[in-house]
């Protein structure tokens with residue numbers, strides 16, 4: 001049980017910074033940046049660097065994961081036409097709720113979104129405490145998703161898939177009066 005509690009704390013979404021982590025200068029539209037993920041005492045820190053600062057930073061050789069991207073302003077707006085729950089909104093919601101009982105569902109959702117090419121798996125961190133942590137990049141928003149890898153027994157898989165389906169299709173209590181919206185896009 002303690003293991004599960006600890007695991008939930010590792011769920012994290014780290015956005016792309018609007019400014020260079022080192023010099024604090026705002027990124028220009030179309031500017032190339034380099035992102036680095038560094039583990040410090042079990043926590044992951046994300047840094048986004050301009051080309052000049054990265055020349056200095058790279059010398060340190062730190063970081064378990066690094067990649068480059070192009071900054072776009074304004075950042076892509078979240079898809080506001082979808083009122084209903086999608087795999088992505090559900091993943092974000094469950095990660096925010098940090099309920100250890102949802103660990104399998106969170107991991108399955110991440111794998112689903114990887115197949116849909118919404119997320120790209122960058123690497124799996126095998127940590128000294130035996131935990132494997134998957135590092136995903138969100139293709140549109142450049143956010144980093146940190147999600148512990150959960151091994152799911154074969155007989156558990158249909159149960160978790162059923163759970164996800166139920167979460168995707170059952171409207172939230174607050175949206176009860178908007179039943180008509182459920183018919184759109186189907």
Ligand SMILES: [Zn+2]
Pocket residue numbers: 020021022023024025049050051052053054
């Ligand atoms: Zn800089």
